[in-house]
Every structure is written in C-alpha cells, then in structure tokens.
Amino acid sequence: MRAVVQHGTGGPEVLKVEERPEPERGEGEVLVRVEAVAVPFYETQLRAGLLPAGSEATVFGHEAAGIVVEADDESLVGRRVVTMSYTGGAYAEVVAASQYTVVPEGVSAEQAVVAAVPAAVALALFRTAKVVEGETVLVEAASGAIGGYLTRLAKTHGARVVTTAGGGKAIPDADVVLDHNDPEWRKNVPDCVHVVFESIGGARAAELTAKLAPRGRILAYGLLSGEFPAYSVASLVARGLTLIGFGGPDAYGKDVAAARDEALGLVADGTLTPVIDRTYPLAEAAAAHERVESREGVGKVVLVP
Ligand SMILES: NC(=O)c1ccc[n+]([C@@H]2O[C@H](COP(=O)([O-])OP(=O)(O)OC[C@H]3O[C@@H](n4cnc5c(N)ncnc54)[C@H](OP(=O)(O)O)[C@@H]3O)[C@@H](O)[C@H]2O)c1
Structure with a gap:
C-alpha cells in the first residue's frame, strides 16, 4: 500500500510517500480501507518536533475514516468507521485500529473524519x-x-x-x-x-x-x-x-472516546456542521501540511488516498 512516512522532524518535506506492507489486524482491531484522513494542527507540531513525536520512519497520522474490510465482528465488514490512533498509521491506504466509531448513514468519510475527534x-x-x-x-x-x-x-x-x-x-x-x-x-x-x-x-x-x-x-x-x-x-x-x-x-481521553458516537450523531442531524477547507491526494501530504501551517483557510484539511 502507499503510505506517508515521517523521516525525522522538520518541515513538511520530512513526510515521504512510500510503499509499505499493509498493517496486520490485531485482536479487537478493525482493518479499514481508508477514504479520508484529517490533518489537524497538532500534527504539524508533531512533525516539526514541537510536541513529543513518534519514532522515526513510522507511518504518520492519527485520524482516518473508511470502510471496514476485516473485523472480529463480521457485521462491521462493509460499514464506514472513523478511527483514532495515538501511535500513528493514518496517512495510508489501509489502517488497523482498536479505537473506531461507526459513521451514521448520510455522513461522508470526509465529514466524519473532520468531526469525530474535534x-x-x-x-x-x-x-x-x-x-x-x-x-x-x-x-x-x-x-x-x-x-x-x-x-x-x-x-x-x-x-x-x-x-x-x-x-x-x-x-x-x-x-x-x-x-x-x-x-x-x-x-x-x-x-x-x-x-x-x-x-x-x-x-x-x-x-x-x-x-x-x-x-x-x-x-x-x-x-x-x-x-x-x-x-x-x-x-x-x-x-x-x-x-x-x-x-x-487516561483522563479526558476517555470522555472524548465516549463522546465520538454522539458527536457524529450531531453531525448527522445537522446540529454540528463540519467545515472542510481543502482536500489533497495522500501523495501531497506535505502540501497539506503547508496549507494548515499557512493558516489561510477555515476548516480542516483532508487527505484522500
Ligand atoms: N486536550 C485534548 O484532548 C485535545 C484534543 C485534540 C486537540 N487538542 C488541541 O486543540 C487545539 C485546537 O485543535 P483543532 O483540531 O481545533 O485545530 P485545527 O482545526 O487544526 O485549527 C487550527 C486553529 O489554530 C489556530 N492557530 C494556529 N496557530 C495559532 C497561534 N499561534 N495562535 C493562535 N491561534 C493559532 C488557527 O487559527 P487561525 O488560522 O484563524 O489563525 C485555527 O483556528 C490544538 O492545540 C490541539 O493540539 C487538544
């Protein structure tokens, strides 16, 4: 699969598109074919080394949405979910995740991924x-x-x-x-x-x-x-x-995880409106980071594999 790998900390150029093996699904995880990835501001700080970063040469990114292709619970296969990982892996064509939320009918992958966490x-x-x-x-x-x-x-x-x-x-x-x-x-x-x-x-x-x-x-x-x-x-x-x-x-992260279903429900019923600034192909992750850092837009930048 294609994935965006972080090579050290620095400017957007440290994000490189590479061929990587697809992740293997662990127990309790879902395997997801990714449709959309969010690029939140804190990821630009992680990439730049301003926040404690992940290890070198790991697949970057934390928030992805897509279609489940494998799961312990067969009824999840074919459903759209949004995933969250504290350890990276989201800037990719396929992710394996233990934290996921089923996306309600009528909510697109792009909308879900810019809403579920924030x-x-x-x-x-x-x-x-x-x-x-x-x-x-x-x-x-x-x-x-x-x-x-x-x-x-x-x-x-x-x-x-x-x-x-x-x-x-x-x-x-x-x-x-x-x-x-x-x-x-x-x-x-x-x-x-x-x-x-x-x-x-x-x-x-x-x-x-x-x-x-x-x-x-x-x-x-x-x-x-x-x-x-x-x-x-x-x-x-x-x-x-x-x-x-x-x-x-370990503290409010639990409250946030518990609120993801409700957050997506509020998107589905129109109470909350996700705002998307721009969409970039996965291969242009560096340009997407430049866009976020420019602070010219309103709303989230999204990557699409
Ligand atoms: N505690 C938690 O559980 C938790 C969870 C997720 C995120 N966060 C934090 O929440 C914050 C907001 O995240 P988000 O996802 O909402 O961001 P986002 O959608 O990516 O938007 C970035 C925002 O940051 C503003 N900004 C950037 N640099 C700034 C600066 N130097 N001074 C003032 N404003 C600046 C931008 O304002 P303009 O472009 O209009 O200037 C824009 O409003 C981040 O610090 C993130 O790390 C906390």
Whole structure:
C-alpha cells in the first residue's frame, strides 16, 4: 500500500510517500480501507518536533475514516468507521485500529473524519465546563475545528460567545470575534467572562485571569502558540478561579472516546456542521501540511488516498 512516512522532524518535506506492507489486524482491531484522513494542527507540531513525536520512519497520522474490510465482528465488514490512533498509521491506504466509531448513514468519510475527534473533544470540554444559560464564554481559535464546534454548542445552550480567529475570518454563531494575530487582543475581551476555553496558551494567556468573573473556569486544552498558558496560582486564588487541565488518553481521553458516537450523531442531524477547507491526494501530504501551517483557510484539511 502507499503510505506517508515521517523521516525525522522538520518541515513538511520530512513526510515521504512510500510503499509499505499493509498493517496486520490485531485482536479487537478493525482493518479499514481508508477514504479520508484529517490533518489537524497538532500534527504539524508533531512533525516539526514541537510536541513529543513518534519514532522515526513510522507511518504518520492519527485520524482516518473508511470502510471496514476485516473485523472480529463480521457485521462491521462493509460499514464506514472513523478511527483514532495515538501511535500513528493514518496517512495510508489501509489502517488497523482498536479505537473506531461507526459513521451514521448520510455522513461522508470526509465529514466524519473532520468531526469525530474535534467535535467529541468539544462536547467533552463543554460538559466539563458546565456552561449555564446566560453565561459569557471565551472560545479561543474558533476558526479551528474544536473552537468552531465549541462556539456552536455554547450558542445553542444560550451563552454569549466571545471568540478569536486569525485576521478577519468570520465565525458563525459568535457574538464577538477578536483577531488573535493582534498581540494585544486579550485587552479587548469583555470583563466578567465565566468560562475560557484556552487553546492558544503562552505567557500572555495569564492576562485573561483579570477578565474572568469571580469563580470563573479555565479549561486549558491546547498549546497552539507552542507553549502552555502561564497562570500564577496567586491570580487564580485572588478571584477563586478554577483551572482544569483537559487532555491525556487516561483522563479526558476517555470522555472524548465516549463522546465520538454522539458527536457524529450531531453531525448527522445537522446540529454540528463540519467545515472542510481543502482536500489533497495522500501523495501531497506535505502540501497539506503547508496549507494548515499557512493558516489561510477555515476548516480542516483532508487527505484522500
Ligand atoms: N486536550 C485534548 O484532548 C485535545 C484534543 C485534540 C486537540 N487538542 C488541541 O486543540 C487545539 C485546537 O485543535 P483543532 O483540531 O481545533 O485545530 P485545527 O482545526 O487544526 O485549527 C487550527 C486553529 O489554530 C489556530 N492557530 C494556529 N496557530 C495559532 C497561534 N499561534 N495562535 C493562535 N491561534 C493559532 C488557527 O487559527 P487561525 O488560522 O484563524 O489563525 C485555527 O483556528 C490544538 O492545540 C490541539 O493540539 C487538544
């Protein structure tokens, strides 16, 4: 099969298309002929070596959708599933996966692969935050998949939604859109925000503690800037704030896995709308990474074998 293999860390050119043996299905795994692969932002950070990366010369990628060709449960054969792997293998014509979710009728492979993980993350984050009608929430990077789904969920639950996006991008459902490319954007956040969905991080994230209402909640789940947010305990204590670190396969990863079915159901019934920026052939994985890093688009980039 053709697969995209990572050779060391660096620019998009470290991703090379090669012939590889098809993976063998382990017990409990499904073997899937891939129809679509998502290219989320964190994969560009993994490839560049900004996050702890997989081992050299492994098939890259984590989120794929396609048709089951082999499974312990014969009734799964021929069904469309979306798969998630923490150890890579998704940028390929065939994947073997233990974590998979059956895609509902009417949802395409492209839609499923750009929704299953980020919409499930958004659902799990939203529930953890316990947003109440009438509260004001700040969704950082609402131009991204998780941020976009969080914005929709918050709006449909009666919250006022302040968002950020890169210069001039329109965010459906947002009450306010701030440009996170302006280093001073946090100064323009309205006072008394009840919940911050923090994905940008960095030293200046600490400025937001002054914008939170007493007993406000911060859900830290991403580091798009490349750094974790740097809050001081003193600033949290001074306003009675709660900081929740959201991540890791052994903690919130379980909530995310449990939410994937529901996330796809919300896509099927039209509550959540997956947004696809561009589709590239698998062989152009490097160009797909360049597109994600350009930050010119809105929505996910997808690879098609
Ligand atoms: N904790 C968890 O369980 C979990 C799970 C999955 C993902 N994540 C994290 O969630 C975050 C969002 O993921 P996603 O899949 O929604 O991303 P995505 O769909 O790939 O979109 C990327 C987003 O990042 C923004 N961005 C990129 N670099 C930025 C920077 N330096 N400063 C501000 N914004 C920047 C882009 O904004 P513009 O292009 O508009 O500028 C865009 O909104 C990532 O950090 C990812 O690692 C966490």
